[in-house]
Amino acid sequence: MKQKITKTTNDKFIILIRLLVGMVFLSEGVQKFLFPETRGAGRFEDIGLPAVEFLGYFVGSFEVICGVLVLLGAYTRIAVLPLISIMVTAVITTKIPILIDTGFWDMAHAARTDLSMLLCCIFLLAKGSGYFSIDMKLKK
Numbered sequence: 001m002k003q004k005i006t007k008t009t010n011d012k013f014i015i016l017i018r019l020l021v022g023m024v025f026l027s028e029g030v031q032k033f034l035f036p037e038t039r040g041a042g043r044f045e046d047i048g049l050p051a052v053e054f055l056g057y058f059v060g061s062f063e064v065i066c067g068v069l070v071l072l073g074a075y076t077r078i079a080v081l082p083l084i085s086i087m088v089t090a091v092i093t094t095k096i097p098i099l100i101d102t103g104f105w106d107m108a109h110a111a112r113t114d115l116s117m118l119l120c121c122i123f124l125l126a127k128g129s130g131y132f133s134i135d136m137k138l139k140k
Helices: 002-006 014-034 041-046 052-072 076-102 104-110 112-127 134-139
Strands: none
Touching (some): 002 076, 014 112, 052 076, 076 112, 104 112
16 A cells, blocks of 8 residues: 555656645745734635634644645655645635636636646646655655
């Protein structure tokens, strides 16, 4: 089972996607702790989510932990699963209302980072963490 989870390709360029995804999620997670009123609980309250204090720190923790795992290429396929869930939730709770209220182009502009992170995470789920990763070392 462990081999399937850590299975990856020898592709050396996947590290570029990992660096992008890992840095964005690590940064966003840390900001939920540093600026909870605008990036964590306060933001979640603005969009109408429940239990905002818990949710702010819960999501922030997953973003930090999974961001670090993706950066290291450690259990990448598992690490991107919560990140995919976070991005789907972000699109549903924040971008769909923009689409309904102001139209496609405003939504497309606002969703560019969310959709990019979602697609990059799906790519990492499909391909694994690549050559320069802990997963590759575990494979050997």
